Amino acid sequence: MGSTQLPTPGTDGILAEVPSAGAVSGEPAAEMVQLLGPDGKLGTDPVFSDYAKRIEPEQLRRFYADMAKIRRFDQEATALQRQGELALWVPLTGQEGAQIGSGHASQPQDYIFPTYREHGVALVRNVDLADLLRQFRGISNGGWDPRENNFHLYTLVLAAQTPHAVGYAMGIQRDQKLAEASGSTEPKAAVMAYFGDGASSEGDVHESMVFAASYNAPVVFFCQNNHWAISVPSSVQTKIPLANRAKGYGFPGIRVDGNDVIAVHAVTEWALEHAREGRGPVLIEAYTYRVGAHTTADDPTKYRESAEETEWRSKDPLDRLEKYLRAEGLADDAFFEQVKADGDELAAQVRATTLSLEVPDIRSSFANVYAEKHPLVDEELAWFEEYSAGFESDEEAAN
Template sequence: MSSPETWTHPEPREGPAATAAAPTAEQVIAGLRATSEGGPELVQLLTPEGERVPNPEFDRYVADVTAEDLRNLYRDMVLVRRADREANALQRQGQLGIWVPLLGQEAAQIGAGRAMRPTDMAFPSYREHGIAWTRGIHPKELLGIFRGTDNGSWDSNATRFHPYCIVIGNQVLNAAGYAMGQRFEGRVGNSGDADDTNEATMVFFGDGATSQGDVHEGFVWAAVYDAPLVFFCQNNQWAISEPTERQTRLPLYQRARGYGFPGIRVDGNDVLATLAVTRWALDECRHGNGPVLIEAFTYRMDAHTTTDDPTRYRLSDELEAWKLKDPIERLRVNLVRHENADQAFFDSVQADADALAAELRDYCFNMGEPPIEQMFNNVYAEPNPVLDAQRDDFLAYHASFGGEH
């Protein structure tokens, strides 16, 4: 892999290579399966066994990470997983209409989220519970979305975290527009970067979303306007029931070359590598060097949503193989090996995780029904007399039933 500092916009291909015979579909699929470990281009700083791997290109982006920082990253992942498992159980018990698990993708989300500055903006899809956590959003604030009582209760301007997006890939267009605005308003490429005068945007989507037109359009607009946008693709190997080889003929990160900006593949089960690569990508954007595509090579260890049955389309052997790459266990082993955490620390994290789960459960069971007028809130940015009249008519009609409905 070439050094990130030397990447430039690709020149048009010339000569014999431009007319070389394209590989057959069988060769492409075989190649994708052969690189199921991520391939030699995969950026990795922690092996599945928790061993530190030197990487001259990216070590400097985590040179400031202390033992305490590693413990905090571990705590983040454990608590996010515990919240995810509790919400999954609450859906099974009828307390939520649906839940979208993130099991197995904790390192990709925590590493990326902790790389962001408070001034950066995040655009999620519907699985970014870990990113929400890093932006200061309590898991309780996510439950209303999946219970059908609200669309997200947080202030996206204050948290710099956009509401969840259910339409596949649509958030990429929203993020491209926002990042273009950052460029137009001069919030990138300024001197004195240490004082946070420069900003960037990061948008999150899955491998299946890369087949959507909205994602393609977002790539185009971000590229031609050099928008400070990091496209963060969590390649969890399955777009619901379709494997990655049904989405692409090439590794997903290589698609960036066709749009004229760099792409990179990182081990999405390695929180340290994800942190380093995302820091690099955000710095590129803040300095005015245009967009970057990150492919976080990870695995969805649970169903696509609670309405999905993954046993109908994937083998148990595949799941068992990925369990050996568990992102939380990887960091735990590293902490133990280097004596950066003792049993008391792990016990305290588990106690915090259990307390968080109990808080979520209590909150969910005691959630009240939203007021009926809530459907009229936040429709427009400014007061609208037509909408106000519709609200008043509806409330009067509802009141005519004497509270029986």
């Protein structure tokens, strides 16, 4: 499959050559790490095959189960939105390999900064999936305590989480130096910041990478290139592979087949080790595809051809891992039937929990704007109270 020239943890350098998988929508061809092909056959790689060998059969089954579970959850959340139970939903179908593979490569001490689509990573980090829906139901500004699972709240402002991630990583860096000086043997930690190909055009990402490189921060930038920033193709976002941008900042950049959960896990494990060992940041570009809409407010049929979706469905991350598990005798019909049953059970639980969520008094929204009372907020609350009272008067008159 060609040669990979990549620094192993503990050395410096930039990714050079890895197997190529072609290009889409006019984007230039790029070298890409791939281990498990769409045909379900496992290839080799001079660097990352060693990382893939660490994955036990039980872990592979867990990868599949988690990908299937989060896809079923995604379907249920989409249905809930269509039925008026959620204000909005951000689907992830097609990107399960990128999320489950990278999520499982992280350690409990690592801290994750997601965007708003990392439902699969949330599953891996043991976040209650029903809590994810609180924000999309409009009854919470978050939904979970980030400190419990080292999984930050979703960030709806495009790319705003990347500066926060670098700042947090710089804090970890300083804390670890103090801990080492005092003789601590606690495991080292790193930060992983997720963002999309569209967010890569934001200044926040550029500034974050400048700071990360300048201070050698232990952060892995994980870009899910799903080819569409809403209706804008990635070929408009960049004229070079996104992973190549890392060269301009002076740290490694790797493009990996985002639909190959094994390769994603291997590359992310390497990158996190690189960051934890004080070698600085890494940029991973997971080359994947958003099969569905950007959000439930979007209609992808208006800006892309169905043939493109069909082509990418043939590269489905679940299908290729299922082929491999069956071919290697690592899973049978009973396993896949149980996975489906578990997914349906999760969907039912999430639906029941979502429908039972109590809607808080809207006045609490006014109380949570600032830590202390603010005259402008008080003025707006007074207007709301007057406005609401008008409806009560109309009802009394009608009776």
